[in-house]
Amino acid sequence: MKLKGKVALITGAAQGIGERIARLFAAEGAVVFICDLQAEEGRKAASEIEKAGGRAYFQTLNVTDEESWKAAFEALVKTCGRLDILVNNAGINIREPIEEMKVENFDKMLAVNVKGPFIGIKHAIALLRKGGGGSIINMSSICGLVGHKFTTEAYTITKGALTLMTKTVGVRYAKDNIRCNSIHPSTVYTPLVEEMFKDPEKKAQRFGEIPLGRLATADDVARAALFLASDDAAFLNGVALPVDGGLTAY
Numbered sequence: 001m002k003l004k005g006k007v008a009l010i011t012g013a014a015q016g017i018g019e020r021i022a023r024l025f026a027a028e029g030a031v032v033f034i035c036d037l038q039a040e041e042g043r044k045a046a047s048e049i050e051k052a053g054g055r056a057y058f059q060t061l062n063v064t065d066e067e068s069w070k071a072a073f074e075a076l077v078k079t080c081g082r083l084d085i086l087v088n089n090a091g092i093n094i095r096e097p098i099e100e101m102k103v104e105n106f107d108k109m110l111a112v113n114v115k116g117p118f119i120g121i122k123h124a125i126a127l128l129r130k131g132g133g134g135s136i137i138n139m140s141s142i143c144g145l146v147g148h149k150f151t152t153e154a155y156t157i158t159k160g161a162l163t164l165m166t167k168t169v170g171v172r173y174a175k176d177n178i179r180c181n182s183i184h185p186s187t188v189y190t191p192l193v194e195e196m197f198k199d200p201e202k203k204a205q206r207f208g209e210i211p212l213g214r215l216a217t218a219d220d221v222a223r224a225a226l227f228l229a230s231d232d233a234a235f236l237n238g239v240a241l242p243v244d245g246g247l248t249a250y
Contacts, residue, residue, distance in 0.1 A: 002230040004029030007080045009072065011035045011063055011120065012090030014042035016190060017139070020222040021087055026054030028226060030085065033076050035061035063090045063116030066123075073123050083127040085229045088117035089139045091158075098153040106154050113158035114165070121169055125178065133177025135229045138166045139221075140182040142244050150205055163240055170238030179237040181228045186244035189215040212245035 008025050012018040014036035022032045026049045034049075034056055036042045042058040049056035059075050062068040076083060092112045094105045117138055128134035143151050144159030163182055170180035187193060187206045193215070197203040206215065224243045227233050242248045 001029030002226060002232065003085070006030040006084040006229070007033070007076065007082050008085035008087060008229065009033040009035060009059075009076055009083060009120075009124075010087040010089055011061060011116065012139075013087075014038040014045055014058075017185075017188060017218045017221050018087070018089040019045050020218040021089065021225045022056065023049060023052075023054075024219075024222045024226050025085070025229065026056055027052070028230075030229075031055040031057075031080055033057050033059050033072070035059045035063075035072055036090070037062055063088075063120065064111040066119050069119050069123050073127065077127065082131045083124060084131060084134045085137070086120060086124045086128070086134070087137045087139070087225060087229070088120055088162075090116055091139060093152070093155045095152055096154070101152070101154055109154050109158050113155075114161045117162060117165065121165075121180075125173060125176070128178050129173075129176045134179075135233075136166075136169065136178065136180040137225055137228050138162050138180070138182040140166070140184050140240065142184050142186050142242060142248055144182065145184050145240060145242065145248050150202075150209075166240070167238045174237055179228075179233070181233070181236055181239045181241060183221060183224050183228070184240055184242045184244065184248070185216045185221050186210060186242075186247045187215050188221060189217055210245040210247050211249065214245065216243055216245065 008030045013022045013034040046056040046058040059072045061072045140162045141159040143156040144163035166182040
């Protein structure tokens, strides 16, 4: 087991990519804290992990609120006594182009996609340092590496900020054996994307830009997170890892 004895806190983990990461981490021996605002889905995911033989807890977390972060870490320490892995997965995308985007919607995206990871990292560092180090993983996007013509400007801005936050934290806290890396998926196949693909033009656009000729899956992303969280990636720090089928290699 790659994560035996480790404790991981994962945001946005009640469903989707975050849930897949939680399930995989638990299967690999980690105790996982599923953190989300969606309590019913989060408790269900934790319960299913427990039934499968893993260890999981649900914790309500609003990533934009510092007191909520403090409460989550307090619950984690009370239950497990340590933190080894932080996965900042929670994120939103309000699909309005820059000419149409309401400023309050831009503020909301910045709060979830940038401020949230910032606060989480701020409070995780002391816990990771106390345990002798650990891994921080930030869920960015190909839009944190390149300008993507099918994605709005605001999303690209927030994911670009997260990419450089990752590198800065990785450089500053490497001395404490804390690694910080980011994952950069292309379009991930989800029910929401399936709905979008009812438009044949949009489907052709997304498939046509990926050299491997298929979309990323939640499992593709989860396996990348497992790699970065594990000792297999012990010398990877400040890395922006594309999970994109070669899209950013053009």
